[in-house]
Amino acid sequence: MAETTTEEIRVRKGAIHCEGCEATIERFLSRVPGVQDVKASEEAQVVQVTWDPDTIDADRVRAELDGLGYPVER
Numbered sequence: 001m002a003e004t005t006t007e008e009i010r011v012r013k014g015a016i017h018c019e020g021c022e023a024t025i026e027r028f029l030s031r032v033p034g035v036q037d038v039k040a041s042e043e044a045q046v047v048q049v050t051w052d053p054d055t056i057d058a059d060r061v062r063a064e065l066d067g068l069g070y071p072v073e074r
Contacts, residue, residue, distance in 0.1 A: 004036060006050040007058060012071040016042045021070070028068055032056065 016022060022040040025047055029038040034055025039048045047070070049061050062072045 002052060002054070004050050005053045005058070006037075006048065007061075008046045008048050009058075009062060009065065010046050010073045011065065012073060013045055015070045016040055016045055016047075018042060025065070025068065025070060029061070029064060032061075032064055035061070 016025070019042065022042055025040040026038045029035050029047070029049060034052045035049060036052060037048075037050040041047070047065060051061060065072050
């Protein structure tokens with residue numbers, strides 16, 4: 001089985017403000033090539049993402065979140 005990377009990415013406080021935001025993030029990121037699993041949490045203000053590091057890297061995942069309107073804390 002190929003190696004994967006899982007990371008919790010914290011977004012700006014209040015950026016994920018409803019279940020609709022969670023669903024939008026999960027639906028959008030799951031379509032990005034190399035992303036294997038996504039779980040967004042309004043309560044924790046984090047997005048847990050698992051990806052194939054041979055296809056995509058953490059910077060690209062963060063850029064996708066930023067581009068979707070969910071600013072990542074740096």
